[in-house]
Amino acid sequence: MNELRRIVLGRLRVPLVTSQRWLSKVNVRLNETVISQIENEDLKPRKHPGRMSINTVDLPNSIVKAIEIAMEDHPKNVLLEDGQKLARYLWERHAPLEQADITAKYEEIEKEILDKHLQKNGISVDTETLKQRYRPLVIKLCKQKLTKWEFISYDAYKSLSYMAGRSIQNYAVMCKIFNEISIRDKEFQPQSLFDFGSGIGSVMWAASRFWLKSIKEYFCVDISLHMNELSEQIILKSKPKINNIFYRQFLPASPNPPYDIVVSAYSLMELPNTESRLQTILKLWRKTNKYLVIVEQGTNAGFKLVNEARDFVLHVSKKNSQKISQSGYTFSPCPQDLKCPRYKELQTPCNFEVSYISTPFISPRHTNKERYSYVIMRKGERPKDDEQWPRIVRPILMRSRHTICRLCTKEGNLQEIILTKSKHGKVAYRCAKGSNWGDMLPLEIVNEKKDNNSDNDATVEDVKFKESEDQSNTDNS
Structure with a gap:
């Protein structure tokens, strides 16, 4: 055996x-x-x-009806197909490479080509001449082997495609994450929510499921004006009514006012480099009054960004441990603030699953699973009675x-x-x-x-x- x-x-x-x-x-x-x-x-x-599990998630009927109205000017089958294509592309996406990574790959390919030339022909000319001769070939191979990242501009149609391809998945993931916060912190009744990269508004839909009566302000930031308009169109037709929603296209410069819960869901992958991601995370952490939630796709690429955000917030917290407004710890999923052993030792992402029912626009409807990576950071010191x-x-x-x-x-x-x-x-x-x-x-x-x-x-x-x-x-x- x-x-x-x-x-x-x-x-x-x-x-x-x-x-x-x-x-x-x-x-x-x-x-x-x-x-x-x-x-x-x-x-x-x-x-x-x-137990942090949640029952199979389905979109609220009012949201479904609002989505149907938003889609009515386009052929439904074509829009769903384009939405699924976009969803697959987002799942397979990688973060943009840093210049150091590109340079290292270039030098690696260049060395392989030069070594092959020397083995075959010996030293016929100097190394610099060989490098110039093979430069076009090295650049061509680099383009083939390096993952290309492109910024996605969400116009009106692409925003609708995103809604068709990702609405239920995003909502289901946020429901499961908010469900854990509500179970473990029963006294938490947020007054305000800040959503970075708010998209079609799925974070608001999920938050209203748990804290509709307590949240008095929703602040949504998305660079796409079309996404903001689509989100507003859907939320106006949703029931129960969600009020006091403010839309912006850019992050506010000031850390004030802070928000009880700050969320970045599937947004870090849209930023062009590490520096911009860390600057954004720092701004979000400073805007956080109690919980910061980071969510990405449950792939290696998505988990790397989540883990990067977690490590950076812990670094900032340790560096500013004397400042209560900056200190914090990992609330979930990690029971500790040490290096993640899952990726360090097995080279696989720390991800989780949530079950959801496919959108009502697809017939017959069936149950699917969505994998995601996430971290919840909480402001303050870890309680001494935390069971971990x-x-x-x-x-x-x-x-x-x-x-x-x-x-x-x-x-x-x-x-x-x-x-x-x-x-x-x-x-x-x-x-x-x-x-x-x-x-x-x-x-x-x-x-x-x-x-x-x-x-x-x-x-x-x-x-x-x-x-x-x-x-x-x-x-x-």
Whole structure:
């Protein structure tokens, strides 16, 4: 059986995970309060306090009707097709390359060509002459191999295409993120919301689902005048009514007034370089009163931008730790403020999923899943009573009489735990079994020494095999 797995993994061309943490046995201690609540039947295991899941998301009927009215002057099938093409392009997009990256690639290609010439012809002329001779070829190969980034100008039709291709996905992702904030911070009743790169207004739609009565001001910034007009057209026809919305095309220079919740959803990829992204993130952080939410596509490219934003905010917070207005910590999904172990060790993005029902313009309607990367930064110091429960960073694996959970822990490690009813108790086993990708597990992990028992080794092999499958699927997507 092990030999068969090696053959399959060889075909997948994915290395086995050999880090010691994947092989170590662990013990877990479930939160005492959770145990007590479940044993007293005050709480069901599948509804433990670490659950952040949300039901399959569908667009509100009023939004659907408003979108239909906005689309009525265009052939629906053509607009939907163009919207799907745009959505695929956005998913496959990469951030713009820095000049240093372009120069390094140029020099790499140039060296390969010169080495081939020297091997074939020897030293016939000086190096500078050879560089000039092959310069057109090097430039041509650079253009072929380097990812090209282009700024997207959203005119009236492209704004409609974006609405047709991305409205439900964006809304579903924001609903899941806002749902977590509302669950974990029940006292949070934001008075104001700032949306950078507001687009068609999906952040507002989602926010009104949770805090319609409390939010008194929505401030929306999008460089496209057509996007702002389309957003306003949709929101005027939505129910219940959303009031006090202000649209601008550029970020305000002043950090005042601050906003209770600031969001940048699928907008960092539109900025031309690292410097502009970091300047924007700094401005957004200064405009934040409590929560800053960064969201991008759940690809390697999208996650890199989210992780870049997270690291930069933590750097600013550490540098200005004495200033309460600038200090902050990672609220979600990371249970810590250390370097992300997911990308550092496995070179795969830290992403999550949300289920949504396809737009009513597509028949028959069906359930889809959207992958996204995100981070929520919170102003202030991390509370001393913050449990920092581990986050489930890949789907739960159900096996015969045991459950496998892949977790990101507060120590900044990736940890796989194999929970069984006999070893860890019925309550812990049922809590894990009832959890989903993206939830937290209300437990503490205690490492133990490796046990060479053959039964356990077989289970670990199963873990490594499945992890490799998941890694391959993530890379392909």
